Amino acid sequence: MYLVADIDVDICAATSCKLCTQYCPEANTINYDDNAGKDKGHKYGSAYVAVDRCKGCAQCVWVCDNMAKHHAIKMTMIDQLPKAAITDRITYLDKGTKAIAAPVEVA
Amino acid sequence: MSLDYVKFSPGFDKFMPKEYRDMVEHGPFGKKTTVSQMGSFKEILEEHPMCAGCAMTLFIRLAMISFPNPEDTITVGTAGCGRLAISQAAVPFVYGNYGDQNAVASGLSRGLKLRFGDKPKDVVVMAGDGGMADIGFSMTLHSWFRKERFTTIMLDNEVYGNTGGQESGMTNKGQVLKMAPLGKKFEKMDMIGMAKLAGCAYVATVVPNNPRRVESVIKKAVLIAREIGPTYIQAYTSCNIEYSIPTDKVMEDAKSVETDRYAFSEHITDEAKEYLATRYGFKEYLPKPATAAALPKA
Numbered sequence: 001m002y003l004v005a006d007i008d009v010d011i012c013a014a015t016s017c018k019l020c021t022q023y024c025p026e027a028n029t030i031n032y033d034d035n036a037g038k039d040k041g042h043k044y045g046s047a048y049v050a051v052d053r054c055k056g057c058a059q060c061v062w063v064c065d066n067m068a069k070h071h072a073i074k075m076t077m078i079d080q081l082p083k084a085a086i087t088d089r090i091t092y093l094d095k096g097t098k099a100i101a102a103p104v105e106v107a
Numbered sequence: 108m109s110l111d112y113v114k115f116s117p118g119f120d121k122f123m124p125k126e127y128r129d130m131v132e133h134g135p136f137g138k139k140t141t142v143s144q145m146g147s148f149k150e151i152l153e154e155h156p157m158c159a160g161c162a163m164t165l166f167i168r169l170a171m172i173s174f175p176n177p178e179d180t181i182t183v184g185t186a187g188c189g190r191l192a193i194s195q196a197a198v199p200f201v202y203g204n205y206g207d208q209n210a211v212a213s214g215l216s217r218g219l220k221l222r223f224g225d226k227p228k229d230v231v232v233m234a235g236d237g238g239m240a241d242i243g244f245s246m247t248l249h250s251w252f253r254k255e256r257f258t259t260i261m262l263d264n265e266v267y268g269n270t271g272g273q274e275s276g277m278t279n280k281g282q283v284l285k286m287a288p289l290g291k292k293f294e295k296m297d298m299i300g301m302a303k304l305a306g307c308a309y310v311a312t313v314v315p316n317n318p319r320r321v322e323s324v325i326k327k328a329v330l331i332a333r334e335i336g337p338t339y340i341q342a343y344t345s346c347n348i349e350y351s352i353p354t355d356k357v358m359e360d361a362k363s364v365e366t367d368r369y370a371f372s373e374h375i376t377d378e379a380k381e382y383l384a385t386r387y388g389f390k391e392y393l394p395k396p397a398t399a400a401a402l403p404k405a
Contacts, residue, residue, distance in 0.1 A: 022143075022169075023165065024165075025159075025162070026154070026168075027150040027152040027153060028146075028149060030146055031146045032146035034147075053154060055159035057160025057354035057357075058355035059160050059355060059358060062356065062357075062358055067358075087126070088125060092129055092132070092133035092147075092148065092149055097146070
């Protein structure tokens with residue numbers, strides 16, 4: 001088992017700073033969904049992690065804790081995540097992206 | 108070398124991998140993309156085999172997003188960590204033999220000028236400190252003295268990271284490394300000073316803990332290199348393996364190094380300032396309106 005980043009939608013959608021999307025060293029790993037928070041009644045959308053691309057470096061955790069001071073990202077064991085997004089289930093829209101979060105099969 | 112080179116042959120799109128289809132349909136080609144839109148479009152950089160949490164990867168990712176015309180850009184690299192990621196992108200990549208990258212780019216940019224004339228085609232060299240300051244030193248300096256029009260970006264991790272931690276010309280004095288156990292005996296090379304001396308039109312140092320600054324520096328450097336002359340960017344991209352930085356502390360290290368010895372600096376010639384202001388409307392270089400005369404004291 002290994003660690004991946006997990007973003008709390010309720011905290012992220014309340015602030016929407018988008019810093020983690022700019023500081024992740026992997027391309028298209030932390031993506032942004034404009035409607036994720038609005039469906040739950042928040043003001044903004046939320047960032048989410050494509051777990052198949054995450055290498056678990058935890059730079060986003062440092063950025064969220066120390067630069068943005070929102071504490072929305074935690075490192076979690078991949079088999080502890082009830083639902084997660086992966087690259088195959090991400091659709092790119094005209095503005096933002098949309099991912100279907102589903103249980104991830106771990107060998 | 109146009110928008111068409113990424114597109115599918117008719118009828119083949121359904122056989123292509125999802126990443127490729129996303130690239131053609133939602134990539135940055137022909138659009139203006141900025142750092143603030145990251146995460147909402149398909150990037151030209153793909154998955155790559157570089158270490159987790161590498162600051163060099165972050166810089167390369169930001170640089171790829173900042174290219175003014177990615178569809179008209181060719182990257183040139185050489186042996187070292189950087190080429191592992193630079194070659195995994197949807198822009199053509201030319202691999203120079205170790206140290207040859209600036210000589211290859213010289214020929215390439217001249218050839219593109221002959222073939223395409225005034226149509227802008229950008230050549231961007233991205234290589235490490237070993238390839239640029241040690242082994243390719245003569246070719247780097249000669250390309251600047253010849254006023255070759257392309258951008259040179261040094262990914263300065265202050266060590267030979269790929270081969271186990273030998274000291275390079277850009278390592279700081281006294282630094283102890285795995286393959287330099289007695290510490291380096293000489294000072295760090297002043298490449299910024301040499302670039303200014305050789306007549307580069309734009310010289311900058313940058314640390315990737317400020318994505319917007321990286322974006323503006325790369326945009327300016329690539330645009331100036333189209334018509335004015337050589338440009339040089341030196342970026343601090345720490346090696347978290349050889350310098351034993353925990354991956355989640357990489358940005359903290361970048362911040363402390365920026366305040367310690369890698370402060371942001373920018374050198375731009377007057378000709379380049381005028382070019383950016385008149386051709387691309389950079390507001391900070393437009394001539395300032397004459398200041399109003401001071402009010403007489405009552």
